[in-house]
Amino acid sequence: MTGESLEQTTLVLKRTFAAPREKVFRAWTDPAELKRWFHVEAEWSTPIAEVELRVGGKYRLGMQAPNAPTPYVVGGVFHEIKAPEKLVFSWKWEGQDSEETRVTILFRDLNGSTEVELIHEKFPSSEERDKHGHGWAGCLQQLGSLFQ
Numbered sequence: 001m002t003g004e005s006l007e008q009t010t011l012v013l014k015r016t017f018a019a020p021r022e023k024v025f026r027a028w029t030d031p032a033e034l035k036r037w038f039h040v041e042a043e044w045s046t047p048i049a050e051v052e053l054r055v056g057g058k059y060r061l062g063m064q065a066p067n068a069p070t071p072y073v074v075g076g077v078f079h080e081i082k083a084p085e086k087l088v089f090s091w092k093w094e095g096q097d098s099e100e101t102r103v104t105i106l107f108r109d110l111n112g113s114t115e116v117e118l119i120h121e122k123f124p125s126s127e128e129r130d131k132h133g134h135g136w137a138g139c140l141q142q143l144g145s146l147f148q
Helices: 021-029 031-037 126-146
Strands: 011-017 045-051 058-064 072-082 086-093 101-110 113-121
Touching: 011 126, 021 031, 021 086, 021 101, 021 113, 021 126, 031 045, 031 126, 113 126
Parallel strands: none
Antiparallel strands: 011 113, 045 058, 058 072, 072 086, 086 101, 101 113
C-alpha cells in the first residue's frame, strides 16, 4: 500500500432504484439475476454467476466484452449477509496480480424504492479505486435498467 489515506483508497457510490429493497437485494444475490446486469456496458454479458449465499460461502462472477475471448472473473467470500439490508464480501480478480479488497453493499428502503450504497475499500492505490469506480458505475447503470 502506498502512503495514501484510507479515504483515498475507498470508493463510495450511492444509487436509488425504483424497486422494493427485497427485489434489489435479490438482484445482487441470485445468479440468474446477476447474469442480467453484472457487466459494465449493455453490450457485455455475464457468462459466469455462481453464488453460495451464506457466511463463508463463495461467489464467482465473470463479465465479458463482446469480442473478448474470455471473461474477466472476480470472486470472493461472503463475510456478512443480512437480507435484505446488507452484504459484505471479499473481492479479488482471478488471473491477475491484484490485492484482495472488501465490498459492503447497504440496501435502504425508501418507501418502495431502494437506495444502494456501495463501499469498496482497501484498494492499494487511488488509481485502482478509480478504475473500479468506473466499472461499478457501469454495473450500477445496468442494474438500474432492470427496474425501468
